[in-house]
Amino acid sequence: MAQTGSSFPEQLFFLRDRDGLSLHVGPPNDVAPHKSSSGKIPCLSAQFSRDGSMLAAVSASGVLLVETNSGREIQKLDVPGVLAVSISPKGTYLQTYHRASAAKGGEPQEKNLNLWDISTGAPVFQLFQKVFQKSSWPSVQFSEDEAVACRLVTNEVHFYDGKAFSRGIVDKLRLQGIASTRLSFSPGSHIAAYVPEAKGAPASVRVFQTSAVGQGQPVARRSFFRSSTVQFHWNKGSSGVLIVAQSDVDKTNKSYYGESSLHFLASDGSYDGAVPLSKEGPIHDVQWAPSGNAFVVVHGFMPAKAILFDSKCKPLFDFGSASRNFARWSPKGRFLLLAGFGNLPGDLEFWDAKALDRLCSTRAECTVSCEWSPNGRYVMTATTAPRLNVDNGIKMFKYDGTLVYEKKFELLYQAEWRPVPDEVYPDLPASPRSSKKMDAAAAASSVADQYAGRGTSASKPVAAQAAGQKPAAYRPPHLAGRSSAAFNVLMSGSDDKPHRIGALGQAVTPPGAHEMSKSALKNKKRREKEKQKASERASGVGTAAAGDMPPAKAASDSTAVNAMADEFSAMSTSPAVPDASAPDSSGEDVQKRIRAIQKKLRQIEELKNKAAEAGGLASLAEAQRVKVASEGSLIKEIENLQAQLR
Known part of the structure; x- marks a missing residue:
């Protein structure tokens, strides 16, 4: 395999099996142990820093921090029983959590949430945290520049100076019933907070400016029913946040696993609403493009739809339906991977995200994890324990579907690429493929395409x-x-072929339209x-009506x-x-329709009165707001019907 150019660093990845962690060089070089490897590092879990310069290895006795390129030990923390670690975005702090031992007598409770200064190994922030949830880790959230840090507590969010924790709490956001929150990352200018349903009131998501959280006034807000948890997805630039709302129970009885919905909030308050999806069913995956100006949603009952939206929730492209539940952009946003894992066959589709053209498809059965390489040209899939205890191993595919490396393990626990700063690798387009590769791609086509009938x-x-x-x-x-x-x-x-929205007559209703x-x-x-028939009679052409010819x-x-x-x-x-x-319908049918519309208008008036008493349309359920918004079209329709009776 050809060597990579000298101007670009080697792509590295680590593998963690029952003997420990080992660092390897990845493609386009020959896959081999890295020069810094002097043996496997015994550990229970591991994590790279955001820039890939260091690696944290967690063992039963503590945490070891090593420099990735040289293997040099940076810091060793003797903290037994660590359950989770997180390195801050700029590599300044290491956050750890371990189970606290029971307090004896009048002794103070052990502080089990710690923030360590990596350069000195000294703790800069410590407190006791009773409950640990993997979904809300890390407990202390940082912005990209580490200028803003925050932590959720009961009914409050505490803010800290990320460069000086010795100052203590510098600001507070008070919000009754707050259950989860997410700080925008790049930049850390806003924070989204979720309050679940309570006493008949709808759930709500509110966005606050981090520079003015003490005032308690949100800059954007959206309310909705049927949700028990949410996931936040901020884009790059922090101009908007996507909210996946999940309910444990599906009241429509269409899914055993509950129901989900997707909402969008602009951080300046200019827009809030539900993202218009074209198929009923769960939200499988949501991913912002690295640029932050578009996102892809995989949704719907199988075979699932995948739709590309711009940053204003306008649908741009339909990738068609297939057995998929996973989406990942390459680091530069040049390519898009759509795949189906878990109980799905493991089909992978590679797309050119710029040209919106499908490059190829292949398959990686029993995949547990899947990620792009830092240069955006390769994908590594891994089958790992304890999710699957058989057929463990890794596969590496090029973006054209070529399998470039495969290795089997008796037991493999973790496989991860080393991240690098964004500017390290250039954004290169797809290389022209030889006819031989085209034939191979055709022979190895995805069964998802056969199912969809493309x-x-x-x-x-x-x-x-x-x-x-x-x-x-x-x-x-x-x-x-x-x-x-x-x-x-x-x-x-x-x-169901992939197409730009509207290209085959399928129009997705944009936000606000009815x-x-x-x-x-x-x-x-x-x-x-009538207009067409009149035109035909005037021209003397007796053509058949549309749809008459099979x-x-x-x-x-x-x-x-x-x-x-x-x-x-x-x-x-x-x-x-x-x-x-044919003769026109009877006046009785028209009057019946008029009465039905009048009934709907009375119901809308009642909803408007209810909203006025509750403080605005935001207090209504989504279906009720849609009904209120249809008032104009109903009035126009009733005017047309009344004109027919004259």
Whole structure:
């Protein structure tokens, strides 16, 4: 394997097995032990610093800090029983947590949460913490520059000077019932706080400026029901935060694992709302692009959808449906990996995130962890214990799907790349692939593509054809002889190929917009059909009405698929369009519809009064706010119906 250029440092990774931790050189060099390795380091867990310059190894007796490149010991802390460690962003502090021993007699309680100065090994901050939760670790959160530090306590968030903890608490945010919080990282200008539902009041997320938390006034706020926990995802630049709200119980009874929703809050308060998703089901993964100007969401019941949004929650690209629940951007945002792990087959899809073009697909079964290399050209997947105690090992893939390295272990506990500063490696585009690699990518195509019925040449089931034809899937009689792509249109309700939003007629409603009611859509289609027939009569051309010609008789397969998509869309989403030559519906039907709309308007008025008493629309449930927002379209519809009776 070719050596990397001398201007770029070697890519390193560590492996931790039952004998301890070892450091290795990774591709594009030949994979081999690093020069600093003088034997394995016995440890129970390990963690790199953010810039990769040091490594913390946790053992039963304490924590050992070593310099990554040389293997030199930096610091050794004799703190037995450490359960978790965290190195601050600039490598100034090491945070540790261990179980506190029971206090005897009048002795003070042991301080089990410690912040150590790495350069001196002395503690700079100590206190007792009764409960430890992995999801909320580290307990003391830092901004990227370490200027801001904070910690959540009961009904409060305490703020510290990250460069001088000796000053003690420098500010406080008081918020009754606060359950979790997340400080924005780059920069640490804002903090998001979550208060769960209580006594019939909705849950809420509020964003505060860290420079003015003492005033207690949020700059942005969003309320919602059906949530017990949340996950915060701040973007780079701290201009917005994504909130994944999770409920333990699904009141719609569609999922045993509860339900989830995705919300967005702009840190300046300019926008808050639910992210418009195109498929029902859980939120599997949410990842901001490294630039902070876009994010990808994997969501929905299997096969799951993956949608790319800009920073204002406008959908940009649909990656189609597949068996996936995982998304990761390469460090520079050049490539995007979509994959399905856990109880899914382990399919990996590599995308060029700039061109929005799928590069290839491959498979890594039984993957437990998966991350990009620092240079953004390789992916390492690992099967580790105790999640899986068999078939342990690592695999390394290039972004074009090539398997460049594989190693098996009897038991492997951890595998991680060494991170490096952002400026170390350049942002390089995909290299032109040889025809040989293209053929290999086609032969190793993902079964996810076969399931989704994508018709690209790179996703044909070559191996299946060679082994013999598989039993055909059930197909309704009226679709006999039609293409598999058209069959998928019926099964999924849409053409599920990757596409820019709207390219195949699938429009995702942007934030704040509202769909037309069925009655308004029906009237619109009727007017369009009348206009078309009048135009045909005027020109003397007697063409058939749209939809009369069956798709199977179209001139080409692509034309047939498009026609079928229109047909199925009309069948599933729109009421039948009446023939223009048929008599108009009776006045009784119109009056019935008017009464129904009037009833809805009365309900909306009641909701508005309720909101006014409770302090605004934010006090209403999301479905209630949507109903209130539809008032204008309902009034317009009732005016049109009344005009028909005149």
